[in-house]
Amino acid sequence: MSNENISITLTTDRKQKPDVEHLEFGKVFTDHMFVMDYSLDQGWHDARIIPYQPITIDPSAMIFHYGQTVFEGLKAYHSKDGKVLLFRPDRNMQRLNQSNDRLCIPEIDENLAISALKELVKVDSDWVPKAPGTSLYIRPFIISTEPSLGVHPAASYKFMIIMSPVGSYYKEGIHPIKISVESHYVRAVAGGTGQAKTAGNYASSLKAQEVAEESGYSQVLWLDGVERKYVEEVGSMNIFFKINGEIVTPELNGSILEGVTRNSILRLLKHWNIPAVERRISMDEVYQAYKAGVLEEVFGTGTAAVISPVGELFWNNEKLTVNGGKTGELSMKLYNTLTAIQLGSEPDPFGWVVEVEQEVTNK
Known part of the structure; x- marks a missing residue:
C-alpha cells in the first residue's frame, strides 16, 4: 500500500508540547494516530491517520477476556543536521508478524506498516524532541475486537500506532x-x-x-x-x-x-x-x-x-x-556507538537508519 492509500485527517486542535526537560515515558501523546481494521471478508483495510482520540470497543471484545494482542516499540530521532531518523523499523515489523503468528493474529503487510509509520512520523514530525538524549517513542500494536466470549481466534482486529515524546533514559549520564x-x-x-x-x-x-x-x-x-x-x-x-x-x-x-x-x-x-x-x-x-x-x-x-x-x-x-x-569500557563504547548511529552522527555501515521526510504540504 502506498502513502496515497492512507487517508489523513488532520486535527484542528493541536496540543501544547511538553517541556523537554521533564518528559516522562508514555505520559503525553502526539496529535495523531494510525488505525487500520481487519475483518474476515475484507482483510486489513481502511488505513487512516486521524487525530489522537479514545476508541470505542464492545465490553465483550476478546482482547479484554483472552488477551489476544501484540505490540512493538521503536523510536524516531532528531539528528544534528535536522533530519528525522528511524532505526531498523523493518526488524520491528518482522518481529510483529512473528508475534502475530504465535497469537493467531492475521499477518500485516510489513511494507504497508512501515509506510504508515513513516507517514505518521512525518505528520507529527514537530513532536520529535531535539534536546540531547530525547526521542519520539513509537508504539505499534494490534488488539482483537470481535465481541465474543468463545475461546477462539478473533474474527476482527485493530492495528494502531501511537507516539509519545520521551526524555533521556540516563538523565545524569549512563549508570549501572x-x-x-x-x-x-x-x-x-x-x-x-x-x-x-x-x-x-x-x-x-x-x-x-x-x-x-x-x-x-x-x-x-x-x-x-x-x-x-x-x-x-x-x-x-x-x-x-x-x-x-x-x-x-x-x-x-x-x-x-x-x-x-x-x-x-x-x-x-x-x-x-x-x-x-x-x-x-x-x-x-x-x-x-x-x-x-x-x-x-x-x-x-x-x-x-x-x-x-x-x-x-x-x-x-x-x-x-x-x-x-x-560502567565497563565495552558497555560505554557500545552505547556511544549505537546511539551515534541512531542519531546519524556516526557512519552507519549496516544500513540501519531510515530517514523520514518532514515536509507535509497539507499540515
Whole structure:
C-alpha cells in the first residue's frame, strides 16, 4: 500500500508540547494516530491517520477476556543536521508478524506498516524532541475486537500506532543498575509465548518486578522455567556477559524475545572482531566466573536505554558486584556507538537508519 492509500485527517486542535526537560515515558501523546481494521471478508483495510482520540470497543471484545494482542516499540530521532531518523523499523515489523503468528493474529503487510509509520512520523514530525538524549517513542500494536466470549481466534482486529515524546533514559549520564535474579516466579517456557511481544508476558512479570523493587533492585533477571538454572532475559532487556574477554548472551530458545538492540549489538561486536557467542549460560557459570575474577562486565540491551550496564547481581542471597559497580569500557563504547548511529552522527555501515521526510504540504 502506498502513502496515497492512507487517508489523513488532520486535527484542528493541536496540543501544547511538553517541556523537554521533564518528559516522562508514555505520559503525553502526539496529535495523531494510525488505525487500520481487519475483518474476515475484507482483510486489513481502511488505513487512516486521524487525530489522537479514545476508541470505542464492545465490553465483550476478546482482547479484554483472552488477551489476544501484540505490540512493538521503536523510536524516531532528531539528528544534528535536522533530519528525522528511524532505526531498523523493518526488524520491528518482522518481529510483529512473528508475534502475530504465535497469537493467531492475521499477518500485516510489513511494507504497508512501515509506510504508515513513516507517514505518521512525518505528520507529527514537530513532536520529535531535539534536546540531547530525547526521542519520539513509537508504539505499534494490534488488539482483537470481535465481541465474543468463545475461546477462539478473533474474527476482527485493530492495528494502531501511537507516539509519545520521551526524555533521556540516563538523565545524569549512563549508570549501572542493580538486578535481582528471580528464582521463584517464572516468566515463560519454550513452546509458550516468551518469544512473542505480547501483553501477557509483561503482566506475568509484574509480581517479581514488584518484589525486586521493594528490595532495592530495578530489574529482574529471569531464569529458565524448567530447570531454574539457565539465564534467559531481564524484564525489559536482553542480557550480555563479558567473561574473560568473550561476550556471551543466552541463545534464542523459544522463550526469549529476539531484541532488535540485541541483534544490533551482536552485529557491532562481529564488525569489531570481538568474540561473541550465543549459547546457554547458567547462573552457576556466571557465579563461578565472578568468583574467579573473570566476570568483567554485564549489560542489558533494549530500545529504551540501548545499553544498561549492570553493577550488581543479587543471587542466592549474595551480592555479586560487577566491575566495581562501574560502567565497563565495552558497555560505554557500545552505547556511544549505537546511539551515534541512531542519531546519524556516526557512519552507519549496516544500513540501519531510515530517514523520514518532514515536509507535509497539507499540515
